[in-house]
Amino acid sequence: MKKDNYIFYIQSDLPKPEAHLVQSTNAANGAANLGYSTVLVYPCKGVKAINLIQLIHPFKPITPPEKLIKYYNLHHQLKVAPLPMPWPIDNFPSKLTNSNTIASKYYFPFYIFPNTKLLHTRNWNLIKAAIKNGIPSIYEHHHHEDKQFEPEIVKSPLFQIAITVVDTIRESMIKNGMPPDKVIKLHNGFNSLFMLRQPEKAAKWREKLLKNKDSHLIVYAGALQQFKGIDLLIEVAKEMPTVQFVCAGGKSDEVEHYQQLAASKQVNNIIFLGYILHNELASLLQAADILAHPHCSGKAATFTSPLKLFDYFASGTPIVATEIPSLIEFKNTQAIAAWCEPDNPKQFAACLQYVLATYPRKIEGYSQIIEFVQQFSWENRAAKILSYVDQSLLPALIR
Template structure:
């Protein structure tokens, strides 16, 4: 695929090696994927370490967009339009604690101004240093910011017209950004999206998941997909599972340390009807969600409940599977939609178990899924989100559509 002009790429930058099983990396890769699906020449760039960095091409032409490798495609359910450009970070980068050997410094002070600048039309990133580098080098930028941070934004950056818009996923984050110096007219709240491949039906694979996961004569399957962290409500789900031994619970997500922690906790609590799968590649996740009788969205109260992005909620919707969700501030606007079968108070395993028992009766599993859920989620595709963001970008900074 060739650019119509040299400075035409829509650059999405991640300051971490990928793939990794982290929600913000799922968000960033899918945001880039959505922009690419709109037809823009979109390049996802990120640091790369290890043996791959020793290839001669990495020194002759360090920024060389290419087709995404199969590993990334399966990990994040990417499409074939998105290009990637790993930035080689050979030893001693990141091996010694110094700003001169830091991969972020190398990306912003070396790669961007000397190798990417002449090929970049627009930048989109959650990395503030990369946003600043783009603006200082005369490139328009879109900044994503999803968590509370106690820092002031530099006036010379936020008031620069090249900072087109900043995007967050919660009103509370928007408010704190404004309090820390972001002009109100430059920050919008916009939900995350769902990958459209989650809408494809996989009846055979779903039945294979059920055959694999349903144990000891159990016939009902409850699935949670997401981070394995206490504030996400995993401990609550363990308590629910303990009171419902006839139901099989499955958690998909988390790194090896988190999985080991919760497997040990389940053993200590004598919960034998909960399985921890670890991170499930996104090419296999849609069929797992469709295999479930119920999808669980537990959550604890606290500060995280005010800004947590309902990333998995949209993938849940797309599966057409009944959902039980927790009443936390970031989900309240969805309370009037029929796409969620039941709501529960946070920190309340008894209420969650009662709702679960009820929904298992009122919402029998359908191979084709519940249509009202699938129809509802269509407005939240990553492509729709990318299109909305670009309405806040001056037309002169829009990348041209790919040939």
Template sequence: MNNNPTNKHYIFFINEQLPKPAAHLVQSTNAANGAANLGYSTVLIHYQKGREAMNPWLLAHPFQPRKPSVELVKYYNLQDKLKIANLPMPWPIDSWHNKFTNSNTITTKYYFPFHILPHTKIVHSRNWNFIKAAIRNGIPAIYEHHHHEDKKFEPEIVKNPLFQIAVTVIDTIRDSMIKNGMPPEKVITIHNGFNSLFMGRQPEKLTTWREKLLPDGRDKLVVYAGALKQFKGIDILIDVAKEMPNVQFACAGGNSEEVEHYQQLTKDKQVENMTFLGYILHDELVSLLQAADILAHPHCLGKAATFTSPLKLFDYLASGNPVVATEIPSLTEFKNTPAIAAWSEPDNPTKFAAALQQVLETHPKKIDGYPEIINFVKQFSWENRATKILSYVNESFLPPLIL
């Protein structure tokens, strides 16, 4: 085993193949990217499936940190300090419902103890099985948990001195974690962050988006970026667009089936001023958000409104453009701040349309964004988030700095 501490890394683990268009993957990749930008030796591990996973040499030597591919860089706005390692998962892994052919089992029983452990200083993951494997192999761990679950946390894991901290993004989740056995002193609430590349102004690309999206007769653009889900308020936003025929709406996000569904719904409702762009790579999303007159943050009431993390909110704010949001529990702390230009009650298209109209009148388009919004969001960078989390980690467990 290699016991040289300078060769040991801050390991982030995602039990999926990348890239994919999902909020939790954006969160995990950007959390790792933020830690790497602080100068820590950081490796993001994810799965490799398909033909590449059949390579015998990779199966024998799976932990091979390297620079992220161009595809990953564009997909998630990664920067050059982060390293990536793919764990090969050849067929029949995850093809048969058997614990011996399950990727979680392969990772925790084979890859971790024999290939990852010798190179690991500390781990950070949303995957509970990976966290348990780390603790049982003598590695300190940071756990991310962002949704309500009924499972109980094993006392031998959460009370182990190697279990450093659990991180969530809203107090309602923290409360449920404590009820399920997480020691209160070992769980903290910290918001998600924004990628620093969203701060860079892109006036030429901004103009290109506006020329592309604004047809003759409309000069105002409202943009939504995020999941195309009913509970996220997309259906409401379609009704809002119908009430504002002189304003153009554009939605970025969703898979092909979701895009097709909502394109058909707009046709059925005779809404002609709404465009669905599908998933936009993050290096292109920067300029799209900057191109908007207003950024829309709708949401429906319901269970999700009590825990949904405002992941896109911080990227919105980094654009410097005004935001109109629905009043939901996870956003209420941003009242009386520069973050939200106007609020609307949930599930009410007319009220949301009125809020948009109000902001269009009070906030004229600024190519460089509103400085008070940009200055406010600076505190929520992924780098600042990583610094806060690592402040709870025993100093002897911190990964090496490679500045």
């Protein structure tokens, strides 16, 4: 295999219902859709039987399994390469049995770097290994961390660019040693499949979720965590007993926790669906009268990535959002129907009532919202990132 691949590495087995994995898989998918030879590499944990052929020749890019395609709305241009991590890897707290160590010290130097034109990852240890092995690299960094970036890495001509999603993290990265000219703020994107209108599937969601066909449906899609505003949304639902609220996302224990919390507060008009495969999520967003984007104040509000916001936009459904730093730049657009302050369920409920009264549901979606989001496709994001890469270091275009 020629050394012409754009390699994305995720330090987690797939699939899992976590926002950073949605972001990373879709970033790779966007690059593949531009026509680059793109391979998504990730550890395949829990392998019971050791296959010597897999261990000796582990880099075998394949078409993503159908489960992965449906889970993250991937396209068939992307290739994947699961790295076998047999027992006892990650079963004991030892550096020698850590999948991150196995990947960066064994798989990549011997088998993947020889096939890599450009590396893209959130894994800083792998970035360092890549630079030391002469591999051009792109680093994604989406959270505050109190660590210094090694000068010999970030100042290397092989270190192409670092990407974050909000200015506050960019500032902290520069404070920690990242050269200002090597770090950019770039929003996440939306998957193009979310723009396909699915009126029949949307109608089925409404039929399934609405006890009263004349009622309204308000949907939240994303992580089920307190700082995301889920506790607040339960209070909002209590203020609006005739409206049906639905939350899509979260792990099974989080779903159980919030189901019990809602029941303890005698809030009967909120449903927790758990994680919805992305090939089903688009029609749910289109089924809603309003999409809710609550959030609490606090440190997380300064860096939280508005990942779901762009899929919200692509649905064309009116949005009610909380005024937090990572969203505030969208306040002067027509893409969000109403804004309210964080931590205030009564005001959020009032905003929802206002939007229900002024934005009647449109099966085809609101055109101004759909037009606005076009600039934020994953493909546009990938092209922007690669514009910072030296042309001689770009991966191969295969179509």
